[in-house]
Amino acid sequence: MTTTGQPPETVTPGPALLEVRDLKKYFPVTKGLLLSRTTGYLKAVDGISFRVERGKTLGIVGESGCGKSTTAKLLLMLEEPTEGSILFEGEDIHQANSAQRKEYRSSVQAVFQDPWSSLNPRMRVKDLVGEPMVINWDVPHRQVEERMQKLLNDVGLSSYHANLYPHEFSGGQRQRLAIARGLSLNPKMIVLDEPVSALDVSIRAQIMNLLKDLQQEYGVSYLLIAHHLATVRYMCDWVAVMYLGQIVEYADVKELYNNPLHPYTKALMSAALPSHPDIEQDEIILTGEVPSPLNPPSGCRFHTRCPFAMDRCSVEVPETREIAPGHTTSCHLY
Amino acid sequence: MTLANSPNEVVLEVENLCTYFSTRWGTVKAVDGVSFELRRGETLGIVGESGCGKSVTMLSLMRLIPSPPGEIVNGRIMLEGQDLLQLSENEMSKVRGSQIALIIQDPMTSLNPVFSIGSQVNEAIRIHQDIPKRSILEHTLEVLRKVNIPAAESRVKDYPHQLSGGMRQRVVGAIGISCEPSVLIADEPTTSLDVTIQAQYLKLLKDLQQQSNLALIFITHDFGVVAKMCDRVAVMYAGKVVETGGVRDIFNNPSHPYTEALLASVPKLEEDVERLYAIEGQPPALHDLPPGCSFADRCPYVMERCREEYPAAFQVSESHQAACWRLA
Ligand SMILES: Nc1ncnc2c1ncn2[C@@H]1O[C@H](COP(=O)(O)OP(=O)(O)O)[C@@H](O)[C@H]1O
Ligand SMILES: Nc1ncnc2c1ncn2[C@@H]1O[C@H](COP(=O)(O)OP(=O)(O)O)[C@@H](O)[C@H]1O
Ligand code: SF4
Ligand SMILES: [Mg+2]
Ligand SMILES: [Mg+2]
Numbered sequence: 049m050t051t052t053g054q055p056p057e058t059v060t061p062g063p064a065l066l067e068v069r070d071l072k073k074y075f076p077v078t079k080g081l082l083l084s085r086t087t088g089y090l091k092a093v094d095g096i097s098f099r100v101e102r103g104k105t106l107g108i109v110g111e112s113g114c115g116k117s118t119t120a121k122l123l124l125m126l127e128e129p130t131e132g133s134i135l136f137e138g139e140d141i142h143q144a145n146s147a148q149r150k151e152y153r154s155s156v157q158a159v160f161q162d163p164w165s166s167l168n169p170r171m172r173v174k175d176l177v178g179e180p181m182v183i184n185w186d187v188p189h190r191q192v193e194e195r196m197q198k199l200l201n202d203v204g205l206s207s208y209h210a211n212l213y214p215h216e217f218s219g220g221q222r223q224r225l226a227i228a229r230g231l232s233l234n235p236k237m238i239v240l241d242e243p244v245s246a247l248d249v250s251i252r253a254q255i256m257n258l259l260k261d262l263q264q265e266y267g268v269s270y271l272l273i274a275h276h277l278a279t280v281r282y283m284c285d286w287v288a289v290m291y292l293g294q295i296v297e298y299a300d301v302k303e304l305y306n307n308p309l310h311p312y313t314k315a316l317m318s319a320a321l322p323s324h325p326d327i328e329q330d331e332i333i334l335t336g337e338v339p340s341p342l343n344p345p346s347g348c349r350f351h352t353r354c355p356f357a358m359d360r361c362s363v364e365v366p367e368t369r370e371i372a373p374g375h376t377t378s379c380h381l382y
Numbered sequence: 383m384t385l386a387n388s389p390n391e392v393v394l395e396v397e398n399l400c401t402y403f404s405t406r407w408g409t410v411k412a413v414d415g416v417s418f419e420l421r422r423g424e425t426l427g428i429v430g431e432s433g434c435g436k437s438v439t440m441l442s443l444m445r446l447i448p449s450p451p452g453e454i455v456n457g458r459i460m461l462e463g464q465d466l467l468q469l470s471e472n473e474m475s476k477v478r479g480s481q482i483a484l485i486i487q488d489p490m491t492s493l494n495p496v497f498s499i500g501s502q503v504n505e506a507i508r509i510h511q512d513i514p515k516r517s518i519l520e521h522t523l524e525v526l527r528k529v530n531i532p533a534a535e536s537r538v539k540d541y542p543h544q545l546s547g548g549m550r551q552r553v554v555g556a557i558g559i560s561c562e563p564s565v566l567i568a569d570e571p572t573t574s575l576d577v578t579i580q581a582q583y584l585k586l587l588k589d590l591q592q593q594s595n596l597a598l599i600f601i602t603h604d605f606g607v608v609a610k611m612c613d614r615v616a617v618m619y620a621g622k623v624v625e626t627g628g629v630r631d632i633f634n635n636p637s638h639p640y641t642e643a644l645l646a647s648v649p650k651l652e653e654d655v656e657r658l659y660a661i662e663g664q665p666p667a668l669h670d671l672p673p674g675c676s677f678a679d680r681c682p683y684v685m686e687r688c689r690e691e692y693p694a695a696f697q698v699s700e701s702h703q704a705a706c707w708r709l710a
Contacts, residue, residue, distance in 0.1 A: 256658060257660050323652060333582060
């Protein structure tokens, strides 16, 4: 047994679309003239493993700073991992040749929280959506044009929008645009980093339903990063709960919400807001905030905030155990 | 005032508040005939999508509407027996902070980076009360302790960037309560907070409320905050209150189609939802409101009458009203 989450092989045999094994990203912390001296490492992602199935959605939840976006960047090859591997359709992407890497890059797309920052304000909608196809595919202009129209249509925009610039759109429309662009290369997977948290409630529902419909239609997989637990319940098939760079609990969505095991997961659930005033919630209010990943606590990283911590928790790193089929957690209580 | 400390006394009564902005597109009726009341120790939630007039309502209560372009064109705001709209600017500045306070729950934008947290917490005290320096410090420490800032003595000289996000949030709360207002308005953060920090903050506000029988107004678009915190709710749409009621009235028997739709559009923590209801279209432009019900274009129940005449507020039960022709 290692200290990291193992993918629950029992549930879906065969190669997953994407599998991450013991992935790490340490950022060097530098000091001195020209920042030349490395004085330590910030362990943003510290040994995580999970899998994303075809046509399914994996959610990653956890407080700010726990390594969610770094995980996304590793998957998008915007960061090089310090250690560990990312297997896509069974192939290690860092061992792959450049053609395969290029293929991977177009198979895995992204949609971020802030549609402002991810859309070039000087480009018209038709170019924003068409550009990835022009760069990656050797197809005639007319075909790009046709596909662009179809994508706009798919995300609920009309051909009238094709000649507009992003600033002429509302927040919800810009997110539709980002999704159309994300879909343009027919990706197998889309990394969604907080895709609805900047949007108004009614627009959130529109975008979540749109994402679900597109998944039905195209069989695309999602990796959804979100901190709103009700959103994750609605959108995801599997959920990984992260704390200080590690996955502390991993299960299918029903199992996780009906039977949360790790004290951190329980605390997150009790902090989330209820959907009705008569719902009684446990009061596990976490004191303090997430410790620094520069100097994470010994033993179980959560022990400094855990209401159930025992003596051994500050000393021994808990193993990851499978408590129910496909449901793993790392905690000395189990 | 003989009723001054009776626990259920109405502290704030807003009647037919209208705040308009003149813009190059025409008159924006940001708040148009809003009425509600608030009792001591009570929490009122004001809910609605962005742009529906929540913040303008609260800024009007504080008399902080930038003018021009804005103007409170009508209404009464009775706070502990006096009409705020009749006060001079000088009189109002004495009320602001000491009787009614507004906190923007966004610790990034609501603290000034160049002043120590101590001086920001006691700014209101210095304005409102003529007290010696030493007791200002004592008062500041007391307020910081009330919001659970550990080691307040050493923290008081810190600057906002030296504090963690959760601690900054508490300081914002401390500023709000520093002069023991009767009414505290909390406007929602623009950035979403971590659930854990939000939970700590909500609990803090509840504790403060219990200690001093504070009347709280929560401005939010999140029905979760309403379910957790509020006794009563006012749902706003396009500058108007379309439904008000006790929190259970609203959740168990939403009677305006907009409230019903909003509730059906949020996913639930505790149960699976097959498909969220997505309200079509967008709210109307406030400078060009349609005659009749502002929700008509998006309403699944729309009738002919809805497009002709603005619906009156109908009584659903003693504690519950909604402005919709279906109730006629
Ligand atoms: N490029 C970087 N250099 C140094 N530290 C980083 C970098 N990117 C992220 N971090 C740190 O890594 C940790 C995890 O960050 P992030 O993945 O953004 O968390 P999340 O998305 O869960 O909020 C944080 O402590 C953050 O400050
Ligand atoms: N200074 C201003 N000038 C013109 N219009 C304004 C101004 N401030 C607010 N408004 C308008 O008033 C309406 C209500 O805004 P606001 O109260 O901030 O909404 P909410 O807080 O519900 O999101 C919006 O349509 C907005 O455009
Ligand atoms: S008045 Fe008519 S349009 Fe307005 S909410 Fe009621 S049914 Fe819908
Ligand atoms: Mg992030
Ligand atoms: Mg607002």
